Amino acid sequence: MTRWLEQLHTVDELSFSWCCRRFAKLSQSPYVRLVSLSGDGYVYALLVGCAWWLAEHDMQPMLLALVLGFAIEIPLFMLIKRWLKRPRPYQRLQNFQAVIQAHDQFSFPSGHTTAAFLFAGCAGYFWPDYTGLLYLWASLVGLSRVLLGVHYPGDILAGAALGSALALLSIGVVVSG
Template sequence: MADETAFYWLFDRTRPLRKSRLAFWLSRSGDGPYYALFTLLAIIATIEGSWLFLQRALLAFAIEVPLFIWLKNVLKRNRPAVRKQFRPVIKPADKFSFPSGHSTAAFLFAALVVASFPVWSSAVYIWAFGVAISRVALGVHFPSDVLAGAVLGTGIAAAVMAVLA
């Protein structure tokens, strides 16, 4: 119940993000192809640490994608739209909401970027937070969905970095 209350509170206060379409673009920036693009750009630019980053990213996303899909299908938490005939701003890609796949991927990616390219620490975590908030602002996730995604993504990244040190 507290999560639903927090959802409506955040949803009401993020109206400017929706009106400016910033929430939409932040959410879109958390889609899969953009992670591959950033990694490719780092390799092309021959940024030191980019090959290790690539190895970690490949392993981390190979774990993350099936894991969050499995969790969603086991836990089967309905999205906010199912409750009280609420209408989300965008159509989600799947039926269930916990954990947020976008938040999981964004925080996983942020943790990997920070480990390989520390100069980007502030920017990448602000972006990851923006992706997470955008999912609530667009009406497709509860706050606990994005929080769980952030924890899960960070945990997967930490485990992968421990293996591929």
Template sequence: MNRLTKTDTRLFYWLFNMTANRDCRWIRWVSRTGDGHLYFLIGLALWAFDPLHGALFLYSALIAYALELPLYVVLKKAFKRQRPCDLFKNLHAHITPSDKFSLPSGHTAAAFLMASQVVHFYPTMAFIAYPWACTIGLSRVLLGVHYPSDIVVGACLGLMISSFSLVVLV
């Protein structure tokens, strides 16, 4: 486990140091696309304008997020992993984190959940949905608030919850 932690920390610093003395507005913007507002707007737009899949998409996504959010909170409180910006005193994150702990990444979980939902109902959107979700995850590391392993765990959480909601509803 110690070797994994060291590798995770080295990878974090390698990525985070790419943002040293740089304008990170675009990275913050990418990260903000994962705040949740966009997901709700996508769901409402599809519900309103796609009579074939829109309602089912919205219901499935709502079920998934209703499961993901409490599970994410429970996992954060169970792992209690300090954020890199809080653990390393020589590091200053480019944003203020929304909560105290880093594992799993909630932004990444939500982004992969949404990407999976979108691709299930609209498979041709995979080339946009998954790279966007990956970019949100990467942005969280570049901003200094998550380790790479937080991103991997968040992505797995989002994909699993999405799959579960689709099996239950579809």
């Protein structure tokens, strides 16, 4: 690992440790787990289905953007995780116990956060009145993953950037096509 990556990892570990100490009680809250669960994959299908049913306008462009975005996001974040192979905090830090166990082995980038920001970006573009609320939710999904002990803050930042970039890409393709 190059020197700057080692320094970045050290900062990430220190910020993770600070978050865990500062918010130790909050990490045990069932609400934090619920927020994290709201970022699971099946929830997006449920949200889109409900939105489609309740919508008064055509949902096809948003659905196309989401399908395109997730079709790229899922294999891409898995590829990045397998390439970088960054251990999760509970695998690397001594005397640390995560609140939950993650679905997969590696932490970078956060798949939950990537998906949440992809969803927030696409849905926010087509429903601008809800953009702030959607990004607040996506940010809370990311924070919950740190508080539950399965991601470093850098994993969350990378997931937010990747999800936002994929939202812009998929919206651009759908809107211009």
